[in-house]
Amino acid sequence: MRAPFAADPFSHGGREFGGNAASGAAPNPESRGPRTDFQRDRDRIIHSMSFRRLKSKTQVFISPEGDHYRTRLTHSIEVAQIGRVLARALGLDEDLTEALCLAHDLGHPPFGHAGESALSEAMARHGGFCHNAQALRTVMRLESPYPEHDGLNLTWDLLEGLAKHNGPVAAPNWALAELDEAFPLDLGTWPSIEAQIAAVSDDIAYDNHDIDDGLRAGFLDLDDLLQLDFLADQWRAVERRFPNAPRDRQLRELIRDQIGLMVNDVLQHTREMTKGMGSVAEVRDAGRQLAGFSPEMREHERRLKAFMYDRLYYHPEQVSAAERARDVVARLFAAYSQDAGLMPPEWRAKLPEQDPQRSRVIADFIAGMSDRFAMQACETIYGERPRGLINV
Template sequence: MTRAPYAADPNAHGGREFAALNRSTGESAADAPQETRGPRTDFQRDRDRIIHSMSFRRLKSKTQVFIAPDGDHYRTRLTHSIEVAQVGRVLARGLGLDEDLTEALCLAHDLGHPPFGHAGEDALSDAMARHGGFDHNAQALRTIMRLESPYPEHDGLNLTWDLLEGLAKHNGPIAAPNWALAQLDQAFPLALGTWPSLEAQIAAVSDDIAYDNHDIDDGLRAGFLDLDDLLELDFLADQWRAVERRFPNAPRDRQLRELIRDQIGLMVNDVLEHSRNAVKGFGSVAEIRDAGRQLAGFSPAMQDHERTLKSFMYEKLYYHPEQVAAASRARDVIARLFAAYSQDATLMPQRWQDALPESDPDRSRTIADFIAGMSDRFAIQSCEKIYGERPQGLINV
C-alpha cells in the first residue's frame, strides 16, 4: 500500500540520543553516516535492536495472565508481544503507516514489566513508595535507554526519537511523568505533552485487541472461563451463533478458536474504518501530533463493546479466586526479594553490587531495576536461594 502522508518517515525521524562515532577517529560525528550492517531503515534497525536484546528474550518467562504456567500453550509476555506486533502490522499496512516502527513499538511495549505481571508491579510500587514508585511503562523506557547496554559507545539501545516518544506516550500525553520518565525526558526530550504518531496509537490499540481476545483463549483452556459465561455478552453471543451456523459439525474447541479469530477480525476492521475517517485531511505526522486528540482506535460502538469485555475479563478471569491467591503469593516473593537486597547487597550479582549507589533514592531504584529485569523463574529461584525454601502456590495452571 502507498505510504500515507501522515506516516512516520524513517528518513526524517527525530534523531538518536547519542550521535554516531567516526569509526576511524572515535570522535563524535553527528553527521556521519550510521554503519548499516545491511540495507535497513532506521526504524528497522530499532526493531532489530529490540529483538536481539536480552530484555526481549526474558519476556519468554514473564507472566502474561498465568504465573509460571506448566502448560506450553499459555501466552507469556513474549508470545503476547509477538501477537501484538502481528495485529499492529496489519493495521499499519491498512492505514499506509510505517510497519517497521509500528512493529518495533509493539515488540517493546512490555519490556518494563517485572516478573509476575501486574502482581509484581504492585509489589515493586509498594516497595518503592518512598522513592518515587514504579511504573512498567516508564521502566520500559528506562530499560531500553539506560539498562540494556550492549554497545561500547553509550548506554541503552540508542533507538530513534520516534520509537522512544511513541513508547512513552502510546496511551496519550503525559502531564505528570514519574521520576523515571522525567529523568529520561530531561536527557532526551520526548514532547510528553502531545499525542504521539499514528504508529504509536496503533500499537496501543493492537495491544488491546490481542490481549482482549487471546486472554479469552487462555482462560477457556485453563477452565477459568466457560462458554456460557461468554455468551452473556450479546456481541459475543452473536458471533458464536454465526460460527455455529457456518461450522455446525466442527468440534467445540475449533469453534471456539474460530470465535476468537472472528472477534479479532471485527476489531481490526473497525479500527481501520474508524481511523481512516478520523485522519482524513491530515497531511503530515506533525499534524497528527498537533491534533490534540486520539485519531487511531475503535469506533464509539466498538469501544463500548471492548470496555464491557474488559469488565467481564476482570470479573471472571483476572480476579478469579485462584488468580487472586497466586497474585498475593507473587507479591510476597517480590517484597521479600526487595527487602533482602536492601538489607544485604552482596546477595546481588557482582556487577549490580558494583553499580549500586550508596544512598536512596538511587540505591532502591537500582534494586528495583534488578528485580524488574527478572523472569518469573529467576525470581522464584532467587527467593529460594535467599530464604532456603521454594515459594509455593504460584503455578495455578
C-alpha cells in the same frame, strides 16, 4: 500507498547518542546499509536480553506448567502481528509499528501486574514504579550492549511512542521525567499514528487471546461469555458456518472472528479520523486520539474488559497466586535492601550508597527478572521455594 502522516524513517527525530535530534536528520543513507533506522530499532529490540526474558514472564497465568499458554513474549509477537496488519492497511511505517509492539512490555517485572504492584509499594517513598516508564528506562539505560553509550540508542520516534503510546503524559514519574530531561520526548502531545496503533493492537491481542487462555484453563465458561451480546452474535454465526465442527475449533474460530471484527473497526474509524491529515506534525498537534476503536466498539471492549477482570483476572485462584507473587517480589526487595551482597557482582557495582538511587537500582534488578528466576532467587535467600505460583 504510504500515508502522508506516516512516520518517515529517513527524516526522524534522531538518536540520543550520535544522531542529529535538533535537525531531525537521519544518519547518512550511504552508511546505513540495507535497513532503515526503524528496522534497526526493531532488530536491536529483538536481539536484546530483555526481549528474550519475556519468554518466562507472566501474561495471565503465573509460571504456567502448560506449554500452550501465552507469555509476555508470545503476547508481544501477537501484538506485533496485529500492528503490522493495521499499519500496512493504513499506509503507516510497518517497521516502527512492529518495533513499538515488540518493545511495549519490556518494563514488566516478574509475575505481571502482581509484581508491578509489589514494586510500586516498595518504591512508594522513592518515586514509585511504572512498567511503561520502566520499558523506556530498559531500552535507554539498562540494556547496554554497545561500548560507546548506555542503552540501545533507539530513534526519538520509537522512544516517544513508548513513552506516550496511551496518550500525552501530564505527570511523568521520576524515571520518565529523568529520561525526558536527558532526551526530550515532547510528553505533552499525542504520539505518532504508529504508536497509537501499537496501543490498540495490544488491546485487541490481550482482549481475545486472554479469552482463549482462560477457556483453556477452565477459568472462563462459554455460557458466561455469551452473556455479552456482541460475543453471542459472533458465536451464533460460527455455529451456523461450522455446525459439525468440534467445540474447541469453534471456540478458536470465535477468537479469530472477534479479532477480525476489531481490526476492521479500527481501520474504518482511524481512516475517518485521519482524513485531511497531511503530516506527522499534524497528528501530534491534533490534540486527540486519532487511531483506535469506534465509540460503539469501545463500549463493547469496555464491557469485555470488565467481564475479564471479574471472571479471569480476579478469579479466586488468580488472586491467591497474585498475593503469593507480590510476597516474592516484596521479600526480594527487602533482602537486597538489607544485604547488597545477595546481588550479583555486576549489580552490586552499580549500587549507590544512598536512596532513592540505591532503591531504584534494586528495582531495576528485580524488574528484569523472569518469573522462574525470581522464585529461584527467593528460594536461595530464604531457603524455601514459593508455593502455589504454578496454577494451570
